[in-house]
Amino acid sequence: MIIKFIGAVILISATSLIGFSLANDCSKRPRALRELQSLLQMLENEISYLSNLLLEAFNRIYEGTNSDTAILFREAAKNLGTNGITADEAWEKSIEENYAKLSLNKEDKTILVTFGKMLGNSDLEGQLNNIKLMSSQLKLQELKAEGMRLKNEKMYRSLGVLSGLAITIVLF
Amino acid sequence: MSSGVDLIFKIAAIGILVAVLNQVLIRSGREEQAMMTTLAGIIVVLMMVSKEIAGLFDAVKTMFQF
Numbered sequence: 001m002i003i004k005f006i007g008a009v010i011l012i013s014a015t016s017l018i019g020f021s022l023a024n025d026c027s028k029r030p031r032a033l034r035e036l037q038s039l040l041q042m043l044e045n046e047i048s049y050l051s052n053l054l055l056e057a058f059n060r061i062y063e064g065t066n067s068d069t070a071i072l073f074r075e076a077a078k079n080l081g082t083n084g085i086t087a088d089e090a091w092e093k094s095i096e097e098n099y100a101k102l103s104l105n106k107e108d109k110t111i112l113v114t115f116g117k118m119l120g121n122s123d124l125e126g127q128l129n130n131i132k133l134m135s136s137q138l139k140l141q142e143l144k145a146e147g148m149r150l151k152n153e154k155m156y157r158s159l160g161v162l163s164g165l166a167i168t169i170v171l172f
Numbered sequence: 173m174s175s176g177v178d179l180i181f182k183i184a185a186i187g188i189l190v191a192v193l194n195q196v197l198i199r200s201g202r203e204e205q206a207m208m209t210t211l212a213g214i215i216v217v218l219m220m221v222s223k224e225i226a227g228l229f230d231a232v233k234t235m236f237q238f
Contacts (some may be wrong), residue, residue: 025183155199158192158196162189162196166193169182
C-alpha cells in the first residue's frame with residue numbers, strides 16, 4: 001500500500017518536473033534573446049570603434065559582461081584559438097554546442113548561424129550592416145518569444161502536474 | 173462490491189482531470205488539443221466500463237438461461 005503511494009508520488013513529481021523544466025525553458029528564451037541583442041551591440045562597438053580582431057573582441061565581450069549568453073562568445077573565442085578553423089566555423093561550432101543551454105530555438109540558431117557565415121567575409125561596412133540586420137531579426141524573434149511565453153508557461157506547468165495525476169489514476 | 177465503488181471513484185477522478193485539462197488547453201488557445209484530450213478521456217473511461225458491461229450481459233444471460 002505504502003509502496004503504491006511512493007510510486008505514485010515519484011510518478012507525479014517526475015511529470016511535474018518535466019513540465020516545470022519546459023516552462024522554465026520557455027520563459028528564459030525572451031531574456032536570452034534580449035541579452036544577445038545587447039551583446040551584438042557591444043560587438044558592433046568593438047568592431048567599428050576599436051577595430052579589434054575578432055578573437056580579442058570576443059574575449060573582451062565575454063569579460064565585460066556577466067550574462068549567461070556571453071559563453072557563446074567565449075566558446076567561439078576558444079574555437080578560434082585552435083588552428084585551421086575559419087571564423088564562421090568557430091562561431092557555428094560554439095552555437096551548435098551551446099544554443100540549447102541558453103534555451104534558444106532552432107529558428108534562433110539558424111539566424112545566428114547565418115550571421116556567422118557573413119562574419120569573416122566582408123569589409124567593415126558589410127560587417128556593421130550584418131550586425132544591424134541580425135539585431136532586427138533577433139528583435140522580431142524576441143517579440144514572438146514573449147508572446148509565446150505568456151501563453152505557454154502556465155500551460156506547461158499545469159500540463160505536467162495534471163498528466164502525472166492522470167497516469168496515476170488510470171494505473172491505480 | 174468494493175471493486176464497483178473503486179471504479180466509480182476512478183471514473184469521477186478522470187472526469188475532473190479531463191475537465192481541468194480541457195479548460196487549461198482552451199485558455200491557452202489550443203482548442204484542437206483540448207478536444208483531443210476530451211476524446212482520450214472518453215475512450216479511457218469507455219475501456220474501463222466495457223469490462224463491467226460484459227460482466228452485466230453475462231449475468232443477464234445466466235439469469236434467463238439463454
